[in-house]
Amino acid sequence: MTKIAIFGANGRMGKVLCEACLISNDSELVAALVRQEHALIGSEVTHLISQGKTALTYTGESDLVNDVDVAIDFTLPLGMKKHLSLAIERKLPIVIGTTGLTAQDMAELKAAAKHIPIVFSRNFSVGINILENLVKVAAQTLNEDVDIEVFEAHHRHKVDAPSGTALMIGEAIAEAKGWEHEQVARYDRTTEEQAKAQNEIGYSVLRAGDIVGEHTAYFATMGERLELTHKATSRLTFATGAVRAAKWLRNKPNGLYDMQDVLGLK
Structure with missing residues (x-):
């Protein structure tokens, strides 16, 4: 069972990622993370996702629990870089689906991959x-x-x-x-x-x-x-692929991977 944390869990894609974790038979959503001081902190996640299989509550990003195997981040570039620093600090593997990254952002991703395993893709379908x-x-x-x-x-x-x-x-x-x-x-x-x-x-x-x-x-x-x-036709397509990548990334050595690696297409 892969224990997963979702950054930006209250966002359009974050909600779908939470759902994808819940419908996967061999993954567990253990942290639904939002910005510090967000009004949703402490409220239940279940009223925002259709499956309703857990009574998990939203928590602030800095309160990321230690009992996590892999994090997933589909937030905007500025938030992603903050979350990436947190992942390095916690030695936490991370799946990143953020788009609109600059050349400098990609350089930071490559540098981070020397310290933690990362799957980055612009599309997880x-x-x-x-x-x-x-x-x-x-x-x-x-x-x-x-x-x-x-x-x-x-x-x-x-x-x-x-x-x-x-x-x-x-x-x-x-x-x-x-x-x-x-x-x-x-x-x-x-x-x-x-x-x-x-x-x-x-x-x-x-x-x-x-x-x-x-x-x-x-x-x-x-x-x-x-x-x-x-x-x-559904964002769940991308979310399901990201959860698949998270399960694949668990226990992988440090490095920058992509969805082609996950699917064995290389």
Whole structure:
């Protein structure tokens, strides 16, 4: 039984992570953590999650109990860095699904992984991680005249754009093609008056309503088009993958892992 703590347990994703822990047969939610001095501290978690299998109460982040095997964090970058420091202090393995991280944030993650085991992924869906492998095959196999575009759609509240998952897909394509991603990525064509080049990856973004997450990689040549698409209809998909990663991470040596490691796809 893997004992799990959730940072940001009161957030949109935090609530779903709590639910995923409760419906897993071999994990136990032992800490639902919120910011210090939050009004929810001391109130029961059960009225916020559908399963209602525990009488656990919300606790402050600094009151993290010692009886935890792995923590999970899907909070914003600023909160994540604070939680990462706490995890290092407690020698606690941590699964991180925070998106919108800067190069400096990633450098801090890599440095932290020298002290604790970390699984970091911009998407914990099993299907998306299979898609990551499929786009590599497509990029390596199709002729050099192929046009490559990545489209993504999310709910109106999502802050970062393109999504971390879209970038993950684009970076996988660039790696397969032997390109430097930042040199070939095109986020805005409104200031360019020239035809699209083949050695580039264009990104398109849609923000609307309650779309959980849709991603498509387009590979188009003259006469045919390959579209590789993943659509998520529930956040529980990501939460279930994160709990799977947490169970996998328990007792692993220090290091920075990703969902490809968890699924054995590497």
